[in-house]
Amino acid sequence: MFQVGEKATYYNMGGCKDLPGSCTRKSCRDHEVDIMHFSVGNAIPGRLYGGNHIDNAAGNGGDRFGHLVDVYAWNPHCRYLDGIGPKENNSNAQNDWHGAWWHSSLTFHSGFVDDDSPYGKKDDKGTYYFEFSRPLRTMDQFQQDAQFTIGEPSNMAVAFWYPTDGKPWSNSQHYSASCDWVTLDIQPSLEAARYRPAPNRSWDAATAFALLLSVVAVCVSIFVGYSASKNKSGVQFTQLAET
DSSP states (O other): OOOSSSBBTTTTTBOOOOOOOOOOOOTTTTTOEEEEEEGGGOOTTTEEOOHHHHHHHSSSSTTTTTTTEEEEEEETTTTEETTTTTTTTTOOOOOOOOEEEEEEEOOTTTOOOGGGGOOOOOOOOOOOOEEEESSSSSOSSSSSSOOTTTSEEEEEEEEOOOGGOOOOOOOOOOSSSSSOOEEEEEOHHHHHHOOOOOOOHHHHHHHHHHHHHHHHHHHHHHHHHHHHHHHHHOOOOOOOOOO
């Protein structure tokens, strides 16, 4: 979850006080948060999910293949896919996220298909790996996506839910990385930080040489013009014979 609106809070997913069914862009203005939600239940490990041509063509942030969706919210009761709202839709919206998941107990690296599910043994210990990507800037026009800038911090929150003891999903039982916003600081690459363009001395020399030639040309033109005007009376012309 990323802060979009200036008044958006970590608590209550944006913090707009409107009741369910009464949220609008006007009444909850400045409480917008951007959410990426990935449910790996039907997602094949090692495969890329998120934005796809079919759902993006429909103008929303859905993902019918793996449920890595692009969502915005004003509070927990007013949460929608990008491009879909309580009173109006935006046909220009799309899912800008891509992501994949893996688990360290999975050693079959040649790839999985749907028929291989479940992909591991129950209660296997190990580490989950998640990889996500998104452009820094999007085409969002309705405060539904956070816009990132290299070198400038952004507020974000991360939560994880795991089905302990086979209990079904509950939206109030997530493990959170913090009890408030954490700072996401996108730094430039080391190569970009070390890059210092050398002064273009060849361009300076070429400019100076061209300027010198221009000055010489002007001086020669003035001299020739002056000489021609001074000797104008002494110039002799030969008349052509008529036929």
